[in-house]
Amino acid sequence: MQEMDFITRFLYWLVSFDRKALILGASAIAAGLAMMAGIGPGIGQGYAAGKGAEAVGKNPKTSKQTTVMMLLGAAVAETSGILALVVALILLFGNPVVSQQGSVLVLAASVIGAGLSMIAGIGPGIGQGYAAGKGAEGVGKRPEFQSTIMKAMFVGQAVAQTTGIYALVISLVLLFANPLMNLL
Template sequence: MPDLLEILFGWFSSVDPNALILAFSAIGAGLAMIAGIGPGIGQGFAAGKAAEAMGKNPEHGGRPATLVMLLGAAVAETSGIFSLVVAIIMLFANPLLSKGGIVLVLAASALGAGLAMIAGIGPGIGQGYAAGKAAEAVGKRPKLQSQVVRTMLLGQAVAQTTGIYALIIALLLLFVSL
């Protein structure tokens, strides 16, 4: 009776190792970009809250709320940028190709790096939510803009930590010798 591992992974021996690593890297890069969902949702929420603030207080709250929304939305995009960087590394400067080692482990590292970046969904949504609430608050009370922005940025910095953790794990999977 054939060995189960041979059945599942026997075809690896007939595949060019670099091609296998590149294939898993392409899948990992695609998976990494799933993290763009978070910033999209978060930024949409922030834009909606800024528009709502403009509608409620067009004379005094619209412009400050828009500025807060833009600043907050820019911060919310960072997890998407992290994912983009990891995806570009895997597609165009893949360090796994130059490593010797077990091809399956290297391919799984590429896939794992992409999967790790999915964690960027959370910070994107959270930071966008903070930006939206800040835009809403500034729309109601424009004179408090500097205090609201300070509080928003502090909260967004804390919310970004999981995105940074994901980036660190993805980079470790790509660059540390296994």
Template sequence: METTNFIVRFLEWLMSFDPKAVVLGASAIGAGFAMIAGIGPGIGQGYAAGKGAEAVSRNPKSQRETTMVMLLGAAVAETSGILALVVALIMLFGNPLISAKGSAMVIMASAIGAGLSMIAGIGPGVGQGYAAGKGTEAVGKRPKLQSSVVRTMLVGQAVAQTTGIYALVISLVLLFANPLIRM
């Protein structure tokens, strides 16, 4: 009961501010949340780099092929971080919610939700990095199979990216075509 009263009082206090200021503040929070997605690519790329170093230590003659696969796989693993960065930059520099008409509470929640949804990019970053690491490891063992290993790795990484794309779609809907504002 007391928690409910606190939340109601907090929301009333929050809505006492200029609605544009509330939306701007929520957009800043949302942009920060969006960047949490960078955790996934960081882990994934580190894994790929570690597997690359391990593969080269086992088979120094495969260094060129191994490094190429590691770099390609790590670059793909960064995509969810890039998508999150795009959403954060939109919220900071071109946020369409600032001029939206409707409930300031809904608009504020939409800005925060757009950022929070991008956290889903952690999974693709880790998964794609794992695929890159395993691909790198395989090429280190058998450099002559680089072409088929890379092809398989890229297909797997593309499938792994789907949840990051879903998160981007939800963020863009909340920012540009928000059905909640019109309700």
């Protein structure tokens, strides 16, 4: 029961703040949370670069082809970070929740949820970077199959990005078409 008292007091304390200030504060937190998705592309691109360097070290004659494969794959691995950046910028500069009516707690929680959902972009960034690294490694070993390897890499990266797209959809729904507001 004591925990419930704390929670109740905390919620009353939260709603005692200015409505707009609470939503803007939640937006700032959410923007920071969203950018945690950049962890995935950082890991993935580092892996791709490492595999590219390893492939060139083993077969310097394939340097150009391996580097192209690595750079293209690493660029695709950045997409979940870019999606997170877009959500963070919406939260900071064009947040539609600030002018919405409804429970300030639901609105603030929705904003934080929008930022949290983008953390799902970590997985695609790592997965796409892994595909890029293996693509670079494959071209280093078999440069004559660069075109085939690249197609396989891009298909794999597209599939890996689906969870990042799901996260973006949930984030945008929470910001622009929140179904929870209709329940109040």
